[in-house]
Amino acid sequence: MAAQSAEAEIERIIVDQNKPFGLQQLVDLGQTKGLKKAQVSKAVDALVLAGKIVAKEFGKTKIFLPPQGGLSVLSKEDTDSLKAKTKELHEQYQQEAVAVKRLEAELAQLRNALSQEEIDRQTAELTKKLAHDEAKLEQLQAGAVLITPEERAEVEKRLRMCLDAWRKRRGMFKNIWSAISEGLDGKQKDLYDEIGIDTDEAAGVDFGEVERLLPAVKRGRR
Known part of the structure; x- marks a missing residue:
């Protein structure tokens, strides 16, 4: 597979899944697409250099993630x-x-x-x-x-959508962080600050408290 094709494949994996990856994770995924370890490593370096993905280092561990600008949030x-x-x-x-x-x-x-x-x-x-x-x-x-019933329904609908996205992203992050944080040096809070991760606590919000704004019959499962 040509170098540009390898770069496109690795970029697609990182951007489509919108989550951090370790190099070995990308190598494993790349192998399912017929890419060798050297091709994946070169593709990652090229993507970082081009600014298409972001690299973060924690001691001897390096992770790669898509740029977070332009994401739709409430x-x-x-x-x-x-x-x-x-x-x-x-x-x-x-x-x-x-x-x-x-x-x-x-x-x-x-x-x-x-x-x-x-x-x-x-x-x-x-x-x-x-x-x-x-x-x-x-x-x-x-x-x-x-507010009118229509306005209330619209607010509840938008809040449910935001809660669903919040719940999904929070769960994804916990799974990802658990996989990549083993062996990282330093306190978890310091690592969060360095990588730029905003936790619920840092933002001063509580998922359960926000979810309770919805009527009980309309709350989603956590």
């Missing part, structure tokens, strides 16, 4: 907007829940302090107000006050 604006809407809904829910408890406490006090006629009158008033507040609370829980 924008910060979309993430911030979703978090803001969720926070606002949660705050309103808490406020209404507190109001309901306060009314229940007031009703209990009135039963002990008023005459039967006054109790009946104020109980009717409070019962009516309580029913109104509970109906409003149900609307808040359903998101009707903040």
